[in-house]
Amino acid sequence: MPNKHWKNIEYLSLHNDKTKGYGSNPKKYLDPFLPRFKVIHYKKGKYQIVDRYTGQEQNIGQAIYYYHRQPVYGVNYYGIVVRKKPKAEVIFDFLKEALRAGSGKSIHRGLDGYKNSYWLYKNKFSERRGFVEGEEKIFYKGKLVYIQVYHGGLITDLRSYQDWSKKLLSSVILKKETKL
Numbered sequence: 001m002p003n004k005h006w007k008n009i010e011y012l013s014l015h016n017d018k019t020k021g022y023g024s025n026p027k028k029y030l031d032p033f034l035p036r037f038k039v040i041h042y043k044k045g046k047y048q049i050v051d052r053y054t055g056q057e058q059n060i061g062q063a064i065y066y067y068h069r070q071p072v073y074g075v076n077y078y079g080i081v082v083r084k085k086p087k088a089e090v091i092f093d094f095l096k097e098a099l100r101a102g103s104g105k106s107i108h109r110g111l112d113g114y115k116n117s118y119w120l121y122k123n124k125f126s127e128r129r130g131f132v133e134g135e136e137k138i139f140y141k142g143k144l145v146y147i148q149v150y151h152g153g154l155i156t157d158l159r160s161y162q163d164w165s166k167k168l169l170s171s172v173i174l175k176k177e178t179k180l
């Protein structure tokens with residue numbers, strides 16, 4: 001069920017996520033609120049994309065698209081390296097290659113499939129009424145080495161920021177309260 005942002009989100013995902021996001025070699029920042037989380041951040045016009053994740057062999061994260069500081073689309077993901085060889089760094093280098101190869105072709109992660117030598121990337125997803133869920137797998141020499149599941153979709157909140165935030169405490173208080 002596309003909303004007014006869907007075409008822009010689609011464009012950003014197809015053309016920018018894989019070249020400015022994880023698929024490239026983007027600048028990564030420390031997340032000020034989530035210890036040991038990395039943040040990839042980039043802008044395109046009035047949109048901002050914030051992708052934060054942690055871990056390597058086992059990882060979790062989320063990517064959120066904002067329009068004028070209001071979230072309009074988001075995806076959560078969890079992945080796990082299921083074999084000790086090849087090393088996780090090598091697996092993720094191939095994942096980035098697969099994502100770049102899919103740039104401009106599939107809105108959710110990479111292509112349906114991508115192969116290079118002993119490596120194979122597969123991505124399978126379904127999308128209904130603005131909700132997406134999917135699974136990507138990486139195989140090396142025919143053996144599964146990595147799997148990631150993801151889900152998310154469109155976000156709509158018609159309340160003004162003042163209505164939305166009036167019962168919430170400030171981030172300054174949160175910083176004082178959370179000493180992780």
